[in-house]
Amino acid sequence: MANKRDLKKDINYVLGDIIEEVYAWELENPGKDNKAGEAIIDEAIASFDGFIERMNDKKVENASKHFKAIREDLEKTAKGLLDKVNSL
Template structure:
C-alpha cells in the first residue's frame, strides 16, 4: 500500500506547490488566479476521492489511471499559471 500513500503525497505536494506559485507570483489578487486556485482545490478533492474508491474492478489499473489523470491535470494547471 506504499504506492497509494506515495500517490496521495504526490497529489498533495504537486498541487500544493502550484497553489504556492500562484500566491507567491502575486497573481492571487487577479480573478484568474482565484479561479485557478479554486479549480486546483476542486481537482484535488476529486483525485483523492478516486484514490480512496475501493469499489473498482481492477484497483491497480484504476490507480495507474488516477496517476495519469493527475499528471495531465498538473501540466494543464502549470500551463494556466504561466499564461496568467
C-alpha cells in the first residue's frame, strides 16, 4: 500500500482536476448559468476537507484498513463528481 503522503497527494490531484474541469467548462460555455458548476466545486472542496480530516485521524485501530477505505471513498466521490461535471 502507498504511504500516507501519496494518498494525500492523490486526494489533492483528483479533486483539483475535477475543479479544473468545471472551470474549463465555464470558460467554454460563458452564456450558461454557472450555479451548477459552483455547486460541484463547493462539493469537491467539502470532500477534500473531509478526506484530509479523516487522513489526520490519529485514533484508528487498523491504519491499513482505514486508508484503504479512504481510497475507495475517494474513487466513489470522484466518480460521482465527474458524472455531475459531464452532465453540465
